[in-house]
Amino acid sequence: MPEAMPDNTKTVAPLTIPPISLRRRVTDHMMTGLAVLTVIVVLAPLFAIFAYLVYRGLGSINWAFVTQTPKPVGEVGGGMANAIVGSLLILAIASILGVPLGVGAGIYLAEYGRNRFGDAIRFTADVLNGVPSIVIGIVAYALVVLTQRHFSALAGGVALAIMMVPTITRTTEEMLLLVPRALREAAYGLGIPRWRTTLSITLRTATSGVITGIMLAFARVAGETAPLLFTAFGNQFWNVNVNQPTAALPLQIYVYGMSPYDDWHRQAWAGALVLIVLIVTAVAAVRFAVRHGTFGAA
């Protein structure tokens, strides 16, 4: 091709290109217009949701909301302090269970998993990612609640952990594979055993990327309601015992949002705002980490 170029320019120059027909030009413009329209239609609900959320949420949030527990039905006031703490408790349990498992599986896939067993795990993780959260809830119910004979924060944590693992596994693998092979070889060349290389060189180098994956998984499960319905169950009172039914923010939003009381609607919006702020902060932190991370930006 390159050597043919000079000839082409010489011969093409005198040719006149027939003008593009009106119909084709109109179609082109119409399609561009349609594409712009789709973007507007898609972004409209996003802005509508955020605007309404901020409007209702800011109007509803107050000191009592973040410091008090729910008032009995019909009484105005109270808050969701117990649900915020309960959510954090459940998420902590989920992270303790899910993060090591997910990172471990990711390490396996990146360092040892170039075989059929690894492919099977990869495929399973992708499939698990698509399992409806409510089904995960059923499994956690069958595993933990039926064994313990009561609802608990632990059961909710198990359900969310199962949801976190596939995401963490896949992102950890991807991030570890981005670490240049030369780094590993340099470590082996110094006589450092493989396990030590993996932990202190490879994983260390990919830290920001791995954390990104963990945060994404965290943000994803933080807003989950369905798997908590019959695991953590909800609670109107303070509870920090992992073996007791526990309130969670998304659950409380659901119950309050579907209730017939105006004051509960107000609190549902305040709760939604708190939840969104939590999640958006996590996502923004991820973006920040990616931008300033070592390998996440690759």
Add this chain to the structure above:
Amino acid sequence: MAYSAMPTPQPESPASQPIEARKVSDFTPATNRIAPVLRISNGETGDQIFKFAMVLCGAAVLGMLVLIVYELVLRSGPSWHAFGLNFFAGSDWNPVSEHFGALPFVYGTLVSSFLALIIAVPLSIGVAVFTTEMCPPFLRGPLSFFVELLAAIPSVVYGLWAVFVLVPILSNYVEPFLARTLGWTGFFEGPPYGISMLAAGIILAIMIIPIISSISREVLMVVPQHQREAALALGATRWEMIRIGVLRNARAGIVGGIILGLGRALGETMAVTMVIGNRPEIVKSLFAPGYTMASVLANEFTEATGDVYLSALIEIGLALFLVTIIVNALARLLVWTVTRGQHSAAHA
């Protein structure tokens, strides 16, 4: 692409090894003299323990899937024995007489999901095409960020917004309008309460747009640049170039994205439960309330009394699980083959 360097030569690994890897023990005499810190005498034992632990973690992922299947199959046994395949053919859901048929839920799940697809697919493809082919580069980042943000909103918040904003709009403006103009089709008739199959379809559409559009965007981006250039060189307008050079090449991957979106829509619970009305009936009109498989689990699972009732619900969960597994596997396979194939084509 194999980055993993192997210290011990592994015959089953075809990855080329530029540096001849040797056992750690081969080097120990040298490291002994140079730096005692680096001497780890039981390096191989440590390696074995570490590898074993990582294999366990990997196996745990497989184990989770096995566990899910095992629990669902085990606990849905009583219902399966009582109703067999008729479970999915019957439309009578009566906890009192312990007679269960799941057809209305299957119907609601399918109709609401397909409704969502009808709305979401053109919009998502439009957004993907705009971000990859048309928009000025400085808009590309923010635009995909905003669409991603749509995916970060929790289901329950979508539901809350739908109940307080979307449903009133539907019942006051959209549904009366649809009834006037399209009422004759039979899909848009009856009282416009707002709480309806239509509301569920719309909120689901909003929720699956990020998935479909981000996968489509990925697939469009791996379409080799020379395909576009070739189309333009033949005198195609931009739209013709997109149609001939880009969309046609990316077809299979986009279909994969759509199926992935379908998988999400089928299993979506909270937002749907809040707006669909939760009535186990099969009605042609989209203005009528319905019920989905996921919603019935959300609503009735904790109040299920009796083994058959609970196991009937778990059987619905099992069906939902199987359907989403199949749908997801199919989608992954499609997206995977396309991006793989295009990658190698781009590098060739």
